[in-house]
Amino acid sequence: MIEYEESDEFKKDLKKLVKRFPSLTEDLATVKRGVIELRHLKNINNLSTFEIPGCGTEEFSYWKIKKFACKSLKGRGNQSGIRVIYQWSSSSNKVVFIEIYFKGDKENEDRDRMKGAI
Numbered sequence: 001m002i003e004y005e006e007s008d009e010f011k012k013d014l015k016k017l018v019k020r021f022p023s024l025t026e027d028l029a030t031v032k033r034g035v036i037e038l039r040h041l042k043n044i045n046n047l048s049t050f051e052i053p054g055c056g057t058e059e060f061s062y063w064k065i066k067k068f069a070c071k072s073l074k075g076r077g078n079q080s081g082i083r084v085i086y087q088w089s090s091s092s093n094k095v096v097f098i099e100i101y102f103k104g105d106k107e108n109e110d111r112d113r114m115k116g117a118i
Contacts, residue, residue, distance in 0.1 A: 002036065083103055085110075
């Protein structure tokens with residue numbers, strides 16, 4: 001079982017995006033089961049998650065979810081443009097959500113935010 005946590009910045013990001021994409025909260029719950037748990041508990045790589053190189057430590061690593069199906073973005077499937085950045089700790093089976101953004105608004109993750117999450 002994975003323990004999930006959200007950073008304060010992630011909560012703010014999510015609140016803003018839910019106004020534009022109302023299904024996002026439900027979609028995130030689906031991603032937890034269908035992407036994160038498959039990747040980290042069952043070691044099934046469905047090519048949705050990618051480790052961000054050069055950011056992790058021995059204790060934890062950072063990951064980006066690129067294939068995020070958002071029901072509010074009809075017709076785009078899992079290439080909706082929603083990106084989720086999270087920190088994974090294999091020793092404690094814990095995920096901390098760091099950032100969520102729409103690729104149309106922002107090109108890449110905030111590396112400073114990731115450093116601040118340590």
